[in-house]
Amino acid sequence: MTISIEKPMFEEVSTFKKNKTEELELDGGFLTPKMATDGDEAFLAPEMNAFGRQFRDYDAENERQKSVEEFYRVQHINQTVDFVKKMRAEYGKLDKKVMSIWECCELLNDVVDESDPDLDEPQIQHLLQSAEAIRKDYPNEDWLHLTALIHDLGKVITLPQFGGLPQWATVGDTFPVGCAFDESIVHHKYFLENPDFHNPAYNTKNGIYTEGCGLNNVMMSWGHDDYMYLVAKENGSTLPSAGQFIIRYHSFYPLHTAGEYKHLMNEEDKENLKWLHVFNKYDLYSKSKVHVDVEKVKPYYMSLIQKYFPENLRW
Ligand SMILES: O[C@H]1[C@H](O)[C@@H](O)[C@H](O)[C@@H](O)[C@H]1O
Numbered sequence: 001m002t003i004s005i006e007k008p009m010f011e012e013v014s015t016f017k018k019n020k021t022e023e024l025e026l027d028g029g030f031l032t033p034k035m036a037t038d039g040d041e042a043f044l045a046p047e048m049n050a051f052g053r054q055f056r057d058y059d060a061e062n063e064r065q066k067s068v069e070e071f072y073r074v075q076h077i078n079q080t081v082d083f084v085k086k087m088r089a090e091y092g093k094l095d096k097k098v099m100s101i102w103e104c105c106e107l108l109n110d111v112v113d114e115s116d117p118d119l120d121e122p123q124i125q126h127l128l129q130s131a132e133a134i135r136k137d138y139p140n141e142d143w144l145h146l147t148a149l150i151h152d153l154g155k156v157i158t159l160p161q162f163g164g165l166p167q168w169a170t171v172g173d174t175f176p177v178g179c180a181f182d183e184s185i186v187h188h189k190y191f192l193e194n195p196d197f198h199n200p201a202y203n204t205k206n207g208i209y210t211e212g213c214g215l216n217n218v219m220m221s222w223g224h225d226d227y228m229y230l231v232a233k234e235n236g237s238t239l240p241s242a243g244q245f246i247i248r249y250h251s252f253y254p255l256h257t258a259g260e261y262k263h264l265m266n267e268e269d270k271e272n273l274k275w276l277h278v279f280n281k282y283d284l285y286s287k288s289k290v291h292v293d294v295e296k297v298k299p300y301y302m303s304l305i306q307k308y309f310p311e312n313l314r315w
Pocket residue numbers: 113115116117152171172173174250251252253
């Protein structure tokens with residue numbers, strides 16, 4: 001069954017971008033995001049990030065830009081098919097810790113993300129900011145609120161008790177390995193030093209994959225997305241498929257923002273991608289210096305965790 005929903009779009013109004021709605025066809029439900037009108041509760045996406053710059057500007061010249069570029073240089077050299085296979089096997093064991101979702105949210109306070117030009121707030125604030133923003137526009141989609149809350153929890157793999165992976169194996173945008181690295185990938189030039197770049201089995205458009213094979217059959221560069229998807233799935237989360245898809249591919253900017261790699265998607269991916277487009281706005285544009293009162297919103301999110309997850313999970 002295909003039902004249409006409305007998707008908020010941006011329209012620039014002074015320093016803010018206002019929501020505007022656009023028809024969007026999705027399976028499984030009808031909903032209308034709240035429209036932003038002056039003074040109401042809908043989410044307004046800022047035009048500038050907390051540092052007064054454009055969001056996701058990877059070329060602006062400043063100190064942060066240099067460290068972010070260095071991050072991508074190392075990431076692009078090291079994310080190979082072999083590396084991803086090793087990581088999937090290692091983290092698939094889920095033998096690092098047993099803990100609840102909320103415990104993990106709190107652990108994220110110790111994680112710094114070196115890849116992000118738009119954020120230097122504690123990660124728990126980013127989780128709550130994105131969840132509260134999407135909740136404003138989609139008040140009845142509780143699974144979407146919870147998806148936002150947990151989408152970055154996989155970043156714990158950089159902490160010593162979770163294997164202490166380097167930043168390049170934890171954060172940053174993701175991309176498929178085993179086929180050509182698309183030029184839309186941030187700082188693409190550094191792939192020249194990646195051994196897979198020169199491997200004829202891996203450097204063609206389809207590489208080791210076939211057209212329409214479905215993203216589930218594609219190996220993505222290793223990081224917090226794939227890890228958190230694995231944790232949710234293996235622990236029997238009842239989050240809808242779109243929520244699991246958002247978690248798994250939210251850093252896949254080459255697909256959801258640049259529109260590349262679509263030839264690898266199947267029909268289910270195409271449906272789910274519509275939800276990822278909805279989600280991305282709140283993930284990116286909710287990053288701000290205005291903190292959410294953790295204690296105030298905690299009971300609501302605890303009730304969602306209880307609804308969609310077991311009390312304790314294997315990580
Ligand atoms: O720097 C950011 C950050 O690490 C996000 O969590 C990730 O999802 C983005 O794709 C990445 O570019």
